[in-house]
Amino acid sequence: MRIAISGSTGFIGTQLTRTLANNGHAVVTIGRGDINRGTRHLSLHLEGCDAVINLAGAPINRRWTKAYKRTIVASRVETTRMLVEAMAQMDKSPKTFISTSGMGAFDTEGPYRESDVANATDFLGELTFDWESAAWEGETLGMRVAVFRLSLVLGQQGGLMGRVLTPFRLGLGGPIASGKQHFSWIHIDDLINAYLLALESPRFRGIYHLAAPNPVNNLAFTQTLGKVLNRPTPFRVPAILLKLAYGEGAEVMTSGQCIVSERLEEAGFKFRHEELEQALRAIVKSSGGGLCFNDFVDSRG
Numbered sequence: 001m002r003i004a005i006s007g008s009t010g011f012i013g014t015q016l017t018r019t020l021a022n023n024g025h026a027v028v029t030i031g032r033g034d035i036n037r038g039t040r041h042l043s044l045h046l047e048g049c050d051a052v053i054n055l056a057g058a059p060i061n062r063r064w065t066k067a068y069k070r071t072i073v074a075s076r077v078e079t080t081r082m083l084v085e086a087m088a089q090m091d092k093s094p095k096t097f098i099s100t101s102g103m104g105a106f107d108t109e110g111p112y113r114e115s116d117v118a119n120a121t122d123f124l125g126e127l128t129f130d131w132e133s134a135a136w137e138g139e140t141l142g143m144r145v146a147v148f149r150l151s152l153v154l155g156q157q158g159g160l161m162g163r164v165l166t167p168f169r170l171g172l173g174g175p176i177a178s179g180k181q182h183f184s185w186i187h188i189d190d191l192i193n194a195y196l197l198a199l200e201s202p203r204f205r206g207i208y209h210l211a212a213p214n215p216v217n218n219l220a221f222t223q224t225l226g227k228v229l230n231r232p233t234p235f236r237v238p239a240i241l242l243k244l245a246y247g248e249g250a251e252v253m254t255s256g257q258c259i260v261s262e263r264l265e266e267a268g269f270k271f272r273h274e275e276l277e278q279a280l281r282a283i284v285k286s287s288g289g290g291l292c293f294n295d296f297v298d299s300r301g
Helices: 009-020 032-036 039-046 066-088 123-141 165-169 190-198 218-229 239-254 276-287
Strands: 002-006 024-028 051-054 094-100 144-150 151-153 185-187 206-210
Touching: 002 009, 002 144, 002 206, 009 024, 024 039, 032 039, 032 165, 066 094, 066 123, 094 190, 123 144, 144 190, 151 190, 165 218, 185 190, 185 276, 190 206, 190 239, 206 239, 218 276
Parallel strands: 002 024, 002 051, 051 094, 094 144, 144 206, 151 185
Antiparallel strands: none
16 A cells, blocks of 8 residues: 555654555655645645555653643644645545544543543643544545554653663662553554554544553553563652653643553454563563653653
């Protein structure tokens, strides 16, 4: 197939692009420059594509000023709207549109499945509602639309795996705040395989939660990583420190959502990594990657 990807330079986009190319697909990247040039340029850029995968979104592990909140919204909601508008201008629009969303659709209770109604009313709740609504407009063009709500992605070369491995290996790791917050996760290999199956299977449409079957909390995650590395994890990251660094944005680091998926397995998807310890051992063995608490919030919105 010929597949266009926005956000192709990010952690997920880079690995998905590589995998698709290795599988013989032609990949068309959609960069910020393409978005900035408007819908007419985008419609021409997407000509001949069979599918569009939307992974665009500015990082939310920043201090949430009013200006940066607008950047977060624009990079997700406005970009998604522009992609749909561009496809509407095409003589022959792509058959498949897979867009991204986050766990921020829900409050901090849970667990929540695809059949549960999104209930968060905070900034990330409003963001994900508008983000998903923009994606559903693709159905008016006759496209098959799937929206993937991502949990915390664990992988060798980015995502959560980045800056924290060195402190953990030095015995300086620890939970964030109370450590009681939910920690829904998925291994990058399973995430990529879900995209591949969705591209190939016309049954894939609607909401899907990309999360492993066995969520934990932040403390359990920290202890498991310490066990895998054979290191103690005595140092807690205080909530007040995060508040000073990130302001309002710190709240999503000290809280968490719990999502699980029913629909993936109903569609025939098989997880390779169902247990956290096994997933972390595979990652540490293959790459020496690390974990970045700054990126914990990315899948929330």
